Structures are given as C-alpha cells and as structure tokens.
Amino acid sequence: MNWRDVPSLSALRAFDAAARAGSFSQAARELNVTHAAIAQHVRSVESDLGASLLVRQGRGVVLTDAGARLADALSDGFGQIIAGVKSVRADVDARPLSITATHNFAESWLMPRIGKFWAKYPEIALSIVPSNKLVDLRKDGFDVGIRYGDGNWPGLETTHLLAADYTVVAAPGIVKTDQIAQSGATWFFEDAHQESQRWVREAGLIGPSQKSVTVSTLGMALSAVRAGGGITIAASALVSDDIKDGRLVALSQTQPERIGYYIIHPPGVLSDRVKTFKKWLLKAL
Amino acid sequence: MNWRDVPSLSALRAFDAAARAGSFSQAARELNVTHAAIAQHVRSVESDLGASLLVRQGRGVVLTDAGARLADALSDGFGQIIAGVKSVRADVDARPLSITATHNFAESWLMPRIGKFWAKYPEIALSIVPSNKLVDLRKDGFDVGIRYGDGNWPGLETTHLLAADYTVVAAPGIVKTDQIAQSGATWFFEDAHQESQRWVREAGLIGPSQKSVTVSTLGMALSAVRAGGGITIAASALVSDDIKDGRLVALSQTQPERIGYYIIHPPGVLSDRVKTFKKWLLKAL
DNA sequence: TCATTATGTTAGTTGAGCTTTCATATGAAC
C-alpha cells in the first residue's frame, strides 16, 4: 500500500468528522478535541491535496465536490476499519477468559475456590490451563497467569498474590512437633522443589534413618500425607485449608521470602473481565 | 463514527503493513520506520484488543485467526482511503491551474507573456481570472494569485515579484520631459489609483490648465495615451514593453517603494504545477 | 444592536510515535 501521498490519518479522520457533521465545532465534540484542531487538520488536508474540501457557509461548513468525493471514500474506509476492530473485540469477549496457573496453585488453591468465583460471576467463562512454565502469555493466548517466583519478569506486569513461606505438615498424631527428625516418619518431596528440600536438610528436620520419597506433584504428596503416610513441606497458602479443617497439622514454618505467587499479564489496559478476575483473586486470599 | 474503542490509526496501519509483509522488518522498510516502531505498534494493538494478532514464527511472523480477520478489514478500509485520496489528487491534477491576478497585471504583463509559458509548458493548462480583490484563494478555488500591496497578508505565503515604482509616459513627441505641467496635454488616471494621482500632484507634474480624465482600467488609459491623447502614470513593469518598443516614452519615475506585486498562495507544500508556474513568473521578469 | 455560536489563526505545550541501542532467536552456510 502506497502511503507516500496520503495525508495524515488523524487529519483525514478530522476531515471525515467535519464532513459528516457539517460543523467544525460539532466534529470537535465528537472527537473530543477543540474546533481549532479540526480546523487545522482540515486545512492541512486541503493544502496537501491542493483542493478546497470544506468551505464556510453561515455558521457551518459545506462540502465542495472534491470534498464530497473524498468524504465518501473516507466514510467507507473508516467504517470498515471500525467494524473490523469491533468484530475482533466481540470475538475476544465471547471466548472464555484464558488463565494459566502452576499445577500446585491450580490444584491446591484455585480449583477449590473457583466455585465461589462462578457463583459470583456466572457470566464469565474461564479456561484454566495448569502449567509450570513461564509461558509467553500473548503467543499462547492467555489473558492472565499465576506464577511462582520473584516477580521480576521483563515485559509483564506483576501483582503479588501470595508470599512464599513453607509449612511442614503431617496428619494429626503422626509426629510430635519437636521430634520430626527422630520420628522415623517418611518424607514426601515434590520433584521440582529442590529449594524446599534443601531447606529441610539445613533446618535439621530429616534424620539419617528417615526414608524420603520423591513424587511428581504436590497433590500426590498431600494425598499420602493426609492418609497418615508421613511428612511433607508445601507453600503455606496451599495447605492452609487442610490445616484449618484439621486434616493436617503444622509442624514447622519458614520465614516469608521474596519469591512467591504473582498474578501476571501483559502491560496495558486490562479488559473488564481480567480486572474482575484479578480483583477476585486478591480478595479471595 | 465511534472512535472510542479503536486503537491508534498509526498502530493499525503498522499492523496492516506487518500482516501483509509477514515481517516487522519488511513492514518497517515499507513504512519508512524502524522495526522497533512496527513491533511496538503491533503489540499495542494486541494489548488494546486483548488478543494475539501476529506471532513469531522462524524469522518472521504469522497471523493468528483474530489477526487474519482484523487484517482483512484493515486492508479493505485502508485501501478505500488510499483510493479516495488518489482519486481526488487525480482530479486536481486534471483541472487547469487556477490563477487570479489584478486586472492591470493580467492585461499588461501576464497576457502578453502567457504565450511563452504555454510554449514552454504545453501540458499545463491555465485558468486566469482577473480580479483586484484579495480573494480567499482556497474558498474561491485558486491555486495561486498575483496581488498588489505590501505583501503582508496573514495566512498566505508571499513572494515578491515586482517593485512598485511608477513611470509617467506619453507617446513620442507629445510632450517634452521637462515641460509636463506646461504642456497642456490631458492626464489620464486610473480610477483606483488615488496614490499615484496624489504623487503626480505633489511632484508638480500637473498644471492648473491641464485637463484630467479618470478611466476605469489602466488598459483604457494606455490605449488613449498610445494614440497620442495625453499622459498617464503606471507601474513601471506594466509599461516596460511599450517603452522598449518605442510606443511610449518615459517622462518621469518614482522611487521603488515597499508596496509592489506579489505572488501569493496558501502555505504548505506546493504542487509541481504551482512550483513550475511560480518559477517561470520569477524568471520572466 | 447585542449576545451567542460559529470559524480563523497563532503561539505554546506535550505525549504519541518514533529512533537508538542492545539483547536474544532463527536459519543458512561452512
């Protein structure tokens, strides 16, 4: 497309508005600018094209022949553009809000609560995809994500959701709080969480005779531990429900750290749906 | 037209270019910007609409479904706009260059020379409209004008063409140079030129017994004077041909003043035809 | 004739649009 000989699109839009309104002042109100801006734009298009397009008549302006022909083309052209944008927005609004969350967070925190979200906002369909990768939200079509880390991800806006302290838990009666390393109870560790394992060893909470089993998900570890099979360590927020309901007891706890769970989304203006979901997340803590 | 939810037109054009090129770098070359500008615009449209439109694939980008739909609409819309602009330009180029000049200038200076202009530029049709008014060039559809005055006309670009000194002339043998006031020859004055009449009186060039006749145009005055009917005063440039050809003799002359003949046109870039005409005027002195 | 509302015009302000710079990714050639 040859844009070389085309006046400024802003100027053409100003002319289009003035042409349809028959008035610089009315066009200005429609485009939320001053009449001076419209006047300058229109005259610059005229100067550029070497033709008079709108001339003063009484308290308004009327189109010349050249102006009428240009106005027709612009009306069609801008109409198509606006319709195309509107259509894309409608499609975006029609599909479910696409959310990605880490496996642990999705299973232990989000899914138990999602019923409450739907109760409150039945009109917002969600699509929740568990993933531990820091995916490219835009490329992979996500509106919003929840991720675990230090919150420093270039090109993303991050909002702190949960602090990342850990709690050591077991079923009631399995081990006394001050005898974790001497208890002989089996440790269950999630495969990916090397850091929490290191912490357990450095805190002296694992004895030489204690067996440890590595599993692939926190959910598996929690299933075993709820059944009285031993001890595990998890982010405090992910086991707060189990503790509150008496299924597990807290044996030890780390200090809150810099890393934690964050809400992430691309920079820029958020759609209403994303805003709603984000606000709900922050309130549902 | 509701522009409220429409991304920046510059950004949409950048997206359109990238969509059709399949490459930010190629789109940048086509729009004469850097690839960074294209990338920023595209991502801002995506952020605004809440949808991925172009994703990286190998060394280029490909359209998503949403992107393809938007690209179709933009292609149509921008295509219409460009076609409309092109059509108006073509019409403007097809019609004659519209020139307004003062009556005197048109008759005494321009028309005698216009043949040379057409000889040199046969492809440029001209429409010459004599008028002494400082018309609204744009409103009245003129490309360029020639006017007499001090050159200080707000909103117009002015280029000095001719200085406004005056020459007193008569046919050869009608009057001796040092005996204008004593000659008894009839003075012919153009109606509008009060200033030159005042100069004649103040210079003592009109005697108490001399008749003076006021006519409506310089052309009428010159006709009478060429026929030996008396004396007149005119802008030097307008009678330089008559003097050179021996039809008239110069009897007296004013000093050049601030006022004079100017080429006027609206501000902004001039079309090639206007540039050509203007340049020719300045050379044809 | 006066008040209201329009366009015309110019000087000044500012943020959208861009460039610059550097980083990272991809693919071709060797």
Add this chain to the structure above:
DNA sequence: GTTCATATGAAAGCTCAACTAACATAATGA
C-alpha cells in the same frame, strides 16, 4: 557445531505532530 546475517524483543530517550489556549472575526437570531 560454529559463525554470520537477519530477524524480533525491549527499554530508554528524543522530537515534532497533534493538540490546547487565547484571541480575532464572521454569521445568525433575538
């Protein structure tokens, strides 16, 4: 597998297009 060329990604900084503010002039209605 390495190197080089060419792509996109991202952030900081620059600048002038687009605008506002202010005042002038024109047109219309009361």
